[in-house]
Amino acid sequence: MGAYQLLYSVTVEHMYFVNHVCKSLQFVPAQATVHLFNKSGLLLKVNENRLSVFFEDDKLDILQMHAEDDLVFTFKVFSKDSNFSLYTLPDIQPQHTILYFDNQQLTKDTAGRFLLHDGPFVSEADYVDLNVDLISGDLESRDYHVRPCFIIKIVIQKDAQLLSLNQQNARFRQFHIAFASNKTFWKYYLMGDLSGRKLYIADMNNEMEFEELGNAMLPGNRTARMLQSTNAIQMHEKPLQRFQLKEYLDSRDKVLIKRLPNASIDQINGEMVKGKMKNISEIYIH
Known part of the structure; x- marks a missing residue:
């Protein structure tokens, strides 16, 4: 068995909380993502406001093989805090929309971190329609009754820098989402x-x-x-x-x-x- 190395992580920050650690989050992988974890031997670890995905370094070739058709990870994120929408910007939009983040167009903040949204904080521009192809296949019927606070999708293509053993500059593996407080x-x-x-x-x-x-x-x-x-x-x-x-x-x-x-x-x-x-x-x- 090889050593586990970081494939990528997503950290959610919130200006409402002390130390900006967004509390009470639940990261729920979509069914297709659960299947991907099972067949690829990847390891998911959740630590309060951060989800991290690890791979075994001696099985990188297997992971690269699975990436021939792209690796797509989708997480539905819920909050156990019923007041989340009260202290969070942007304000809730119409019921047929949801906040959505992916790694297709990254933004660097002033500290050089990679954000999954445009601008220093999440904005109304990050809402998408629930029925768009980007996410419609990942939602179950119950998700339309108890809607996630937001959705995260990480796509890794076969030639991506993430699919390497290079851990010297970990920043390109670390993604961030930053919420402003209301x-x-x-x-x-x-x-x-x-x-x-x-x-x-x-x-x-x-x-x-x-x-x-x-x-x-x-x-x-x-x-x-x-x-x-x-x-x-x-x-x-x-x-x-x-x-x-x-x-x-x-x-x-x-x-x-x-x-x-x-x-x-x-x-x-x-x-x-x-x-x-x-x-x-x-x-x-x-």
Whole structure:
């Protein structure tokens, strides 16, 4: 038995997560890909946000023989996190489309890595119709009911550099997909005694401002004063924002809350902002 060497890997990054490691992914090979693994002796390894395919170096000739008609690997990628679509850009497109990535036209980022999409992050341009020949044969009926988040296809032709024992420059074997995180407007509801006082929100980093939206009537006939960020804020698993609640006083403004709670992925609604539907993170302060 020979030693296993890397054929290729695909790493999925996400700006929402700490260290950009995209969590909760499931890489499911299509049936034709499962058959390819079985007949070629390749080894699949999945490590959180990365799938890697290995070959035995003393069986490279067998792999090259199988590549006479091209080696095609298709993976359907699901997320076990039900909030994946909330914190991910681009926004979900119509139901008959899906995000699709392959290695036919690679893009290099500023670090020299090979991306499976055009531009530094995944965009709306990466959506394709579910019925295109590229993927239609790889989808099962259940995939139309529980749709994958995206599809990855790696095609290796018989004369490809990947089909060699050359491991000195591993970068040409390492592919990447990078997702940007979505944005939300942060809306604070100041309730109870706070609703009638002269309060404002200060950004300790001096980057964000908040505007008055008036009062809202909440269930139970409770009144709340609304303050909303003037710009949308990038979503992060652990938000970096540092906002304080202050009160206007004649001599010196008083800090009431040294650090306000940050927005949560669990409290997001869609509202109209300047004529367009936007994501709103609601935060209630008693």
